[in-house]
Amino acid sequence: MFKWFKDKIAKNGTEETPSVEENKSEEIIEGEKEDVVENIEESISEDVELRENDLEEIEEEVETTTTEEDLKDDFDKVKVESVEEVVEEKEDKAEEKVSLFQRLKQGLSKTRHEMGVKINTVLGAYVKIDDEMLEDLEDILISADIGMKTTMQLIDNLRDTIIEEKINDPSLVKDLLKKEVKKLMNEDLPTEISEEKPTVILVVGVNGVGKTTTIGKLSNKLKMKDKKVIIAAGDTFRAAAIDQLKTWGDRAGVDVISHKEGADPAAVIFDGISAAKSRNCDILICDTAGRLHNKVNLMQELEKINRIIDREYSEANRETLLVLDATTGQNAMNQAKTFMEVTELSGIVLTKLDGTAKGGVVIALQSELQIPIKLVGVGEGIDDLQEFNMDSFIDAIFD
Ligand SMILES: Nc1nc2c(ncn2[C@@H]2O[C@H](COP(=O)(O)OP(=O)(O)OP(=O)(O)O)[C@@H](O)[C@H]2O)c(=O)[nH]1
Ligand SMILES: [Mg+2]
Secondary structure, eight states: OOHHHHHHHHHHHOOOTTTTTHHHHHHHHHHHHHHHHHHHHHHHHHHHHHHHHHHHHHHHHIIIIHHHHHHHHHHHHHHHHHHHHHHHHHHHHHEEEEEHHHHHHHHHHEEEEIIIIIHHHHHOOOSSOHHHHHHHHHHHHHHTOOOOHHHHHHHHHHHHHHHHTTTTOGHHHHHHHHHHHHHHHHHOOOOOOSSSSEEEEEOOOTTTHHHHHHHHHHHHHHHHHOOOOEEEOOOOOOOHHHHHHHHHHHTTTEEEEOOOOOOOOHHHHHHHHHHHHHOOOOOOEEEEOSOSSSHHHHHHHHHHHHHHHHHHHHTTTEEEEEEEGGGGTTHHHHHHHHHHHSOOOEEEEOOOOOGGGTTHHHHHHHHHHHOOEEEEEEETTTTTTEEOOOOOOOHHOOO
């Protein structure tokens, strides 16, 4: 188009125009100029139109291809990122599970030596299953504090299964025994502690079993789950008990509501409830005294505390956890029976499993009392409290 214009100019500029025609052609030249201008305008507008079309086409192309690809890329990126995140999260959880299990296994090593290792030795010594072998198993279970009643029931059930399924190989017996233990312990019992807002957890048990320590560990555990926790120092028996709880509260970063030594425990719980409400807490944990002279005293005190909670915090979910010291073996069973007579229990915390070979008492407690073990203490550290998992526990003591 510009070439045409250049040609025209060149033509006009180089042609020798006859001078005679000069005057007469002024009009013609003027006309030609107009033609030239018209042509230039036409071609410019054509060119603009063409470029506009090109631009539209390019824009359209860019829009469609880029948007789709970009979207796809973005989507893929998000997909990859979220898959990676999920994988990472799963790996973290698996690692956490493994380390929890290792800690549990380590904590239960004494019980495992008393049970799992001895059971392996007995089963390895027999070529076929007979009554003598079952008697040897019975002795091992009793010495690991599973208790006479639960042991007899386990061995009877095991014998029935062996006969029913016509099993001869002693190496299969351990897995059968694990299955029988699980059945007897009743997998359907609710093992989780209520964490729904608002919840009151009353912690009871005789002195020295680990109530205060458990409260400290549990507060920390709940706090790590972003729960707002508050503690009421309901054991007013000794000033040291209140100080001990405050130390745990500091460690876990949780406030402790307390009165002076000798104050009415129910009044402390009352203040604890008010604080839990006004500070918008999720969970209130109440310590109680274990040093009560007799069953009547214990019953009266727990009744009073329960009345206060019912009256002042009726909307709260309730947990009453009985703390038992695993090192006391069958004595823990007797304590549980006493507490069941004075108050309703929603779960058991079994402490000091790390220091005993009597971990089998877990099986007896849950089977005979049908109260779920909810937490187990496997050491004195703040992280040494675990949610009870029946499968992990059984694996940790039998394998
Ligand atoms: N090894 C071990 N020691 C524990 C565990 N739980 C608690 N203890 C220890 O047991 C002792 C008693 O614990 P406390 O928490 O004071 O017991 P308590 O029931 O509050 O006792 P009172 O306040 O006297 O009624 C402390 O030395 C704790 O460190 C555990 O799981 N393993
Ligand atoms: Mg205490």
